[in-house]
Each structure stands twice: as C-alpha cells, then as structure tokens.
Amino acid sequence: MVGGAQTFGRIVYLLCEVCVSDSSSLRLLEEKAIYQAVKAAVIKAHGEYGAALFSIGSTDSSSLRLLEEKAIYQAVKAAVIKAHGEYGAALFSIGSTVTYLNAYTGVVILRFRKAHYQLLWSALPFITSIWSQGQKVQCFFNCIHVGGTIRTCQKFLVRYGRQQLCRMLPHCKTEAEKEEVRKAVLSCSLHKFRVDDEGDDDDDGEEEEL
Amino acid sequence: MSVYMDLNLIAISDKKKLQNMIETAAHLGFSTVAINYVVEPQQKKQQIPKPVSVSELCEKLPIVQGKSRPIKVLNRLTVVATDASHFRPSNEYKNFDILAVYPKTEKLFHAACMTYDVDIISIAATEKQPFHCKRSPVNGAIERGVFFEISYTAAIRDSTMKKYTIANAINLVDVCKGKNVIMASGAETPLELRGPYDIANLGLVFGLSEGDAKAAVSTNCRSVVLHGETRMTALGIIHMKKKSQPPSEQPEEETPALKRAKTETL
Numbered sequence: 001m002v003g004g005a006q007t008f009g010r011i012v013y014l015l016c017e018v019c020v021s022d023s024s025s026l027r028l029l030e031e032k033a034i035y036q037a038v039k040a041a042v043i044k045a046h047g048e049y050g051a052a053l054f055s056i057g058s059t060d061s062s063s064l065r066l067l068e069e070k071a072i073y074q075a076v077k078a079a080v081i082k083a084h085g086e087y088g089a090a091l092f093s094i095g096s097t098v099t100y101l102n103a104y105t106g107v108v109i110l111r112f113r114k115a116h117y118q119l120l121w122s123a124l125p126f127i128t129s130i131w132s133q134g135q136k137v138q139c140f141f142n143c144i145h146v147g148g149t150i151r152t153c154q155k156f157l158v159r160y161g162r163q164q165l166c167r168m169l170p171h172c173k174t175e176a177e178k179e180e181v182r183k184a185v186l187s188c189s190l191h192k193f194r195v196d197d198e199g200d201d202d203d204d205g206e207e208e209e210l
Numbered sequence: 211m212s213v214y215m216d217l218n219l220i221a222i223s224d225k226k227k228l229q230n231m232i233e234t235a236a237h238l239g240f241s242t243v244a245i246n247y248v249v250e251p252q253q254k255k256q257q258i259p260k261p262v263s264v265s266e267l268c269e270k271l272p273i274v275q276g277k278s279r280p281i282k283v284l285n286r287l288t289v290v291a292t293d294a295s296h297f298r299p300s301n302e303y304k305n306f307d308i309l310a311v312y313p314k315t316e317k318l319f320h321a322a323c324m325t326y327d328v329d330i331i332s333i334a335a336t337e338k339q340p341f342h343c344k345r346s347p348v349n350g351a352i353e354r355g356v357f358f359e360i361s362y363t364a365a366i367r368d369s370t371m372k373k374y375t376i377a378n379a380i381n382l383v384d385v386c387k388g389k390n391v392i393m394a395s396g397a398e399t400p401l402e403l404r405g406p407y408d409i410a411n412l413g414l415v416f417g418l419s420e421g422d423a424k425a426a427v428s429t430n431c432r433s434v435v436l437h438g439e440t441r442m443t444a445l446g447i448i449h450m451k452k453k454s455q456p457p458s459e460q461p462e463e464e465t466p467a468l469k470r471a472k473t474e475t476l
Contacts, residue, residue: 082369083415122415125404126366142238142405167273 011095012117014110015145015153015160068133069098072108075130076123083123091116099150105161108141109153117146212424214406215242215431217286217308217330218361218394221262227399229268234400236272236281242435244286244308246396251289251296258302261285284308284435288332291318297326308438310359316341323347323356329438330357333382335364335375335396343385352390357434358382360416360426361396362409379416388422392430 076096080088091113100109112120124141131137144160147153165185172178219231228245235243245267247259264271264283271280286308291297292315303309310330313319322331324347331351333339351358360379364371383391393413397403404412406427413423440446 118411118414121408121411125362125408125412126372128366128401138401140401140404141408143407143411144405146407163276167275170273 011148012112012114013099013147013150013153014112014117014121014143015107015147015156069101071130071133072101073098075127076110076120079127080120080123083126084119088119088123092120096120106139107157109150114148212428213241213432214239214427215244215435216240216395216403216427217242217244217284217392217431217434218246218359218396219243220396220398221245221247221259222398225262225267231397231400231403232268232281232283233272234403236274238403238405239275240281240406241274241277241279242282242284242431244284244394246286246288246310247306248288248290251291251293258287258300261287261305284438286310286330288312288330290314291322294318294321297322299327304442308434309441314340316344319343320347323351324354327441328356329434329441330359330392332359332361333378335361335378336371338374339378339381343382345385348382348385352386355390355433355437357390357392357430357437358386360391360393362393362404362412363396363398363402366402366404376415383417388418390430391418391422391426392434393423393426394431 076098077089077092080092084091095111095113097111098108099111101107121143124143127139127141129136129138145153145156147156162185165181169178169181169185172181216235219228219235222228232243245261247261249258262285267283271283273279274281284307285305287303287306288310289297290312294317297311297318308330309328310332311318311322311326311328312332312334313322319331319341322328348358360375360382362375365375366372393409393416395403395409409427410420410423413426414420416423418426443449
C-alpha cells in the first residue's frame with residue numbers, strides 16, 4: 001500500500017516515526033542523529049523479513065528518550081492481542097521484532113511477516129501510550145514507509161531526514177542556526193549516501209565530515 | 211503521491227491547542243484539514259457558531275510534509291439531527307465550506323440521503339447505530355454525490371466504542387460496497403491524529419478494500435470539498451460574488467445608456 005513493498009522475500013519492514021506534539025523535538029533531528037540512524041540500520045541490514053518504518057508521536061521530546069525496544073515490543077504486542085485476539089497473538093509471535101529504534105528522532109523499524117503484516121499493522125493506530133522505564137509515555141505511531149528490506153527503509157530514512165531538515169529551516173531564528181541546517185541538508189545528499197553504502201572505510205570519513 | 215485530507219478536527223475553544231493540532235496534521239502529511247463545529251439543536255439556545263477565520267487562527271500556516279505548500283484549513287458544520295425540524299437550510303450554513311449532518315433516526319437518515327443539501331452524512335461512532343442502513347437511501351446518496359463519514363477517534367479512546375465503530379462501519383460498507391466512504395479523525399488533541407497510511411490500513415478493519423481505503427482518505431475527501439464548493443453555486447455552473455471594489459465611474463455612465471436603450475425599444 002505504502003511505498004513499494006516488493007514481493008520478494010517473506011518479510012516486510014515498516015518505517016515508522018514517533019510523533020511529538022512539541023515542535024522542539026524537530027530540533028532533535030540533527031544530521032548526526034539521522035546519520036547514526038542510517039548507519040545503525042546499515043549495520044543491521046541483513047534481515048530476511050520486511051520492515052515498517054514508524055515514527056512515534058509524543059507530547060514532549062524528553063519522554064521519547066525513555067523509550068526502549070522492549071517497551072515498544074510489549075506495546076505493539078498488547079495492541080495486536082487486544083485488536084485481534086489469540087489469532088493476532090499467534091501471528092505476532094512469528095518473526096516480529098523491533099529491529100531498530102532511535103530515541104532521539106523517534107524512528108522505529110518493526111519487522112513483520114509479509115503474509116499478514118496488514119493485520120498486525122491495523123492494530124498499531126490503537127496504541128496511545130507506551131510503558132517504558134516505569135513511566136507512561138503518551139504517543140502515537142505514524143507509519144512513514146513500508147519496505148521489503150531494511151536497505152530500502154534506510155534509503156527512505158535519509159530522504160525523509162533531509163526533508164525534515166528542510167522543514168526546520170524556516171523555523172530557525174539565528175543566522176548561525178540557519179547556516180548549520182543548510183550545511184546539514186547539503187551533507188546528507190543521496191550521492192554521499194551511496195558512497196557510504198559501499199564500505200565501512202568511507203563510513204568513518206563521512207562521520208568526521210558530519 | 212496523492213493528496214490526503216482529514217475533514218474532521220473538532221473545533222475546541224483553546225486556540226493554542228487547535229494550532230497545535232493543525233501543525234501535527236501538517237507533519238503527518240495532510241494537505242487539507244477541516245475544523246468541525248458541532249451543533250445540537252435539541253439543546254435549547256444553541257446557536258449556529260460563527261467559524262473562526264483561518265487568518266485569525268494561525269498567522270502562518272505550517273508547511274505540509276513532503277510538499278512545499280502550506281496546509282489548507284476549511285470550516286465544517288455538523289448538525290446533529292434528532293428531529294426533522296433541526297436541519298433547516300439557512301444563511302448561517304453558508305459561512306461553512308462543508309456541511310455535514312448526523313442523523314439519529316432512520317427517517318432522518320433517509321431524508322438526509324435523498325433530499326438534504328449536505329456534503330457528508332456522519333455515521334455513529336460512540337453508540338450502536340439504532341437503525342439499519344437500507345440499500346435504497348444509500349444508493350440515492352451515492353448517486354447524489356453525498357459521502358458517508360466514519361470517524362475513528364472514538365475507537366482509539368475506548369474499547370467499547372471501538373466495537374461500535376467497527377460494527378457500524380462494516381454495516382455501512384456492506385451496504386454501499388465501499389463506495390462514497392471517507393475516514394476522518396474527529397480528534398480533539400494532537401495525539402489522537404493518525405497518519406494517512408495508518409488510516410488507510412485501518413480501513414481494512416472497517417471492511418474496505420485496499421483501493422477503497424486509500425480513496426477514503428484521499429480522492430473521496432477531495433470530492434467532498436468540491437461538492438461543498440458547488441453547493442454555494444447554482445448547480446456548479448454559475449457562481450455569484452459580491453464585488454468589494456467601490457463602483458468606478460464607467461458603469462455609472464453605462465446605466466443611463468442602457469435605460470435609454472430599453473425605453474427606445476419600448
């Protein structure tokens with residue numbers, strides 16, 4: 001439905017975003033954070049499952065830090081069981097994991113079996129809070145991409161992160177901030193991304209530049 | 211990439227919160243939102259509210275995610291009708307871009323589908339629909355280009371409401387075969403909004419097919435907005451507009467000439 005979930009492989013990745021109602025969280029989308037997100041995703045990019053990239057929305061950005069992979073897993077599991085009963089629980093138990101979490105940008109990659117990802121996904125809108133580290137984090141999941149591999153998700157994430165930087169630009173107050181964002185936008189071009197895909201050696205060079 | 215719309219953000223008096231909600235909607239990728247004013251005429255003394263103008267609400271509209279345009283904000287009025295006298299077309303309705311009706315009885319549902327000049331018919335989300343949607347009025351509504359609305363916020367808030375919402379939605383979708391359905395939030399806080407892709411997927415739970423579910427958040431909503439626009443015109447062909455400019459000298463000169471021409475022919 002979203003993006004191009006290619007039909008090879010049995011797995012789907014959903015790219016999600018954790019949404020925060022407070023705009024200061026946008027500031028957290030530093031280029032480094034985006035870069036880290038991509039890098040971590042590259043490292044993990046050998047799953048045979050599909051992934052959904054989700055973003056999690058929450059009222060304030062500091063609460064996002066509290067999120068843990070385990071807490072998200074539990075929240076998703078509870079939502080699926082509540083929405084689809086034992087049948088949902090059974091489907092969820094096969095190969096569903098939280099592959100990646102960035103607590104700064106609130107980006108999550110969930111891995112589901114392709115055969116029934118739509119059923120599991122339909123439970124996600126009903127998540128209103130996540131229990132993490134003994135605290136209740138009010139938030140919601142927003143799916144931003146569905147991909148067949150983590151690689152497609154990670155490619156999308158770079159593009160998406162760049163878009164966020166462009167959206168930040170008009171909100172900048174000082175000239176220095178503007179310059180910083182402009183630099184960041186230029187530095188996360190797709191060309192560089194391709195270079196950094198090729199090997200770990202380039203990776204280190206990239207990081208210094210960023 | 212299609213254009214997504216959310217035609218039901220409840221108008222709350224707190225301006226700051228409403229702004230916040232519009233910002234969140236823009237972040238999620240909705241290019242049009244409608245602020246919904248709900249009127250319940252059975253409560254005495256309830257007046258039809260005046261919509262707050264968009265420029266008053268937000269000085270600068272947020273940019274839509276993935277687009278370079280700012281978000282479009284419309285005004286919508288929902289009339290909760292329990293009696294036939296509640297829905298009276300009046301001039302006050304004309305202040306709103308979109309007009310919706312929420313019929314509570316079968317008779318009113320029939321009338322809303324067949325005769326009322328509205329854009330949206332809302333379907334109960336917080337209670338079991340007390341009547342069954344019959345095929346003939348629903349088909350009539352589809353022919354007239356009126357859309358049915360399923361709002362999902364109640365389902366998110368509470369699990370009993372979820373049952374009602376899903377049951378009512380499946381009932382409706384069965385009858386109208388997935389056509390002319392829109393899905394809107396009905397959110398009162400930013401955290402009750404969901405992304406367009408999530409809503410489209412949620413449509414599968416409501417019994418919509420994949421294509422219909424996507425149309426329910428994009429193309430069908432567009433039809434509603436256009437239908438609302440044509441409501442102000444004569445059959446969508448003629449549109450009259452008051453000229454705000456002060457009359458210049460030229461037309462004044464012309465009028466006596468015209469009068470003369472008429473008298474001459476007489």
